[in-house]
Amino acid sequence: MNEQSAVPRRGEEVVLSFGDSLLRQSDVELLRCCGWLNDRLIGFYFEYLERIGFKDYAAKVCFVTPDVTQFVKLHEGDDAELRIFLEPLALHTKDLVLLAVNDNQSNTHAGGAHWTLLTYWRPGNLFECYDSAGSVVPAPARLCSVKLTRFLGAATSPTFEVVDCPKQENSYDCGVYVLMFAERVCGVKLQGKTASLLSSITADCVTRLRIDTLALIQSLCVT
Template sequence: MASSMQDKVALSYYDSLLRESDVALLIGANWINDKIIGFYFEYLEHELFSDNRDQVCFITPDVTQFIKIYNGPELSMFLDPLGLSDKDLVLLAVNNNASSEHSGGSHWSLLVYVRKENTFYSWDSCHSLNLLPSQQCAQKVTPFLSVPSQPVFSEVPSCPQQTNGYDCGVFVLLFAECSCSVHLRDSSADKTLQSINNDNCVQFRVRCLELIKKLSLN
């Protein structure tokens, strides 16, 4: 791993800071990290779905990890400013790391709350591997949604599955785009789901690299 002196900043974008080592994870068979996921969540919020910013909240991996691990007033400090009670759609990038002190984990999945259905949907590209941490996050977030009844928790039926051990994070980002397109733009769910597979993961990595390069020149 390059030292912080050698690991140059590749992009500063809103609250995201990507270094060259982060961007390199998009090349080849690599497991993408929380920095890449956080950056793309920012891009979805500020660019692709900027017209819907009042309706949707993208909760980044670092905040999601805090939600999963901690209780009490600290949780309110993070979640109250997000105004979740006014959001139609809430997306969280969930990791199966159980430590409050160390980074790690082996799998990413997406948790989406849809207000009009009062349902949490777990999008997991590896069957139910992240079921427990997703349920933990849903339980922690629920009090901040201001809903009249307990939300339903559901695993997405026919959720596209990865066929390798490293594309889970890319699937999360494709799932996030799909969810926003379906619930904010009324796109066809079946058509959108058909566009998510391992070939699309390869294409996404290339597209994301080009996007980072383009934004870095602005």
């Protein structure tokens, strides 16, 4: 669970500074077996996909950081404060928007036990939810889509669908599945790839991504 790893140890040295992402050793350790990924790791990987993995599509795609997603999901009141966070993202200009949604119900305390991927695809005016736990309609993702809709610039309200996708085999890999879903969705939507999520993502792929992400962080540390 992320409760045990959300707060860095006092005085802990930064392992990697990448764009707006800072990773400490306790964050990196979560990539080893059985670690529940926290918002800093997911934010880093989203930033990596945005800056390097899909940099040629920067005008078309937006990876919303987990902290902004959490704020959007739980925000109450008028739109003025939300607009401060969202206007710089220019969501109304993007074909594809991706958000990692946590089920934590607090804006002030770390918590939560599950991540889902929520995407908005402008050409279809469609929200799609990818949930490795197999929820029928994950409430946090649905709530986030409602809050986000008025900032997308769509002529009509988007539809919302839960996508049939691979299911995790344990209680801790949801964050890794979100990373894999995000990368595959970008490949399909932006690059025209045709690989099915059901056939291209397996438990072995998830284990491999943990290892590959550790290696990625190590490589960025020395560049």
